[in-house]
């Protein structure tokens with residue numbers, strides 16, 4: 001753990017969901033390391049990393065879970081969504097099925113208390129505008145119907161990341177989980193971790209995806 005972090009620092013569990021190939025692992029990589037690699041490496045099961053961010057001058061520990069979209073791993077997902085604080089549900093703006101499947105992903109979240117979790121709908125691959133098959137308005141409408149955060153981004157170029165994370169998500173964390181600067185609604189007690197932001201930069205364990 002980063003030496004600046006104490007056990008009292010709030011921790012939030014953030015999980016990436018969405019069809020295989022929509023860019024979940026690349027989004028995580030862009031968010032953690034500000035890099036993008038074209039080379040495709042399917043995530044096996046679940047990958048876990050962490051990052052410290054500051055909200056209201058307090059260090060916040062984000063625990064980031066990257067899931068695999070393959071059906072055979074889907075049965076594992078409820079174990080991780082059960083105590084999630086933040087769910088990032090990703091589709092690919094150049095893949096209609098990945099957008100249509102969002103409803104099924106939501107239906108699968110039977111064990112999630114939607115009033116307590118922050119849910120973001122993310123339209124990735126915004127750079128592929130020539131191949132776009134999902135309009136921004138469609139994504140926006142879907143998110144608004146459910147009262148979720150919405151943002152189109154590109155893991156390749158980094159477009160939209162600042163709006164998604166720093167403007168929308170961190171602001172929502174501030175108002176929803178910490179209205180008076182208190183502890184988050186859930187604490188993660190059942191896992192140990194030893195990767196912080198610095199370690200992520202050094203890590204050669206995985207490239208992207």
Ligand SMILES: Nc1nc2c(ncn2[C@@H]2O[C@H](COP(=O)(O)OP(=O)(O)O)[C@@H](O)[C@H]2O)c(=O)[nH]1
Nearest residue numbers: 020021022023024025026038125154155156209
């Ligand atoms: N053009 C473009 N390609 C992307 C973007 N994000 C991911 N990809 C590509 O999409 C493929 C799947 O990405 P990956 O992160 O492994 O998807 P995952 O299965 O959801 O984790 C890879 O070939 C990536 O290079 C993006 O923003 N733009």
Ligand SMILES: [Mg+2]
Nearest residue numbers: 025042043209
């Ligand atoms: Mg992946």
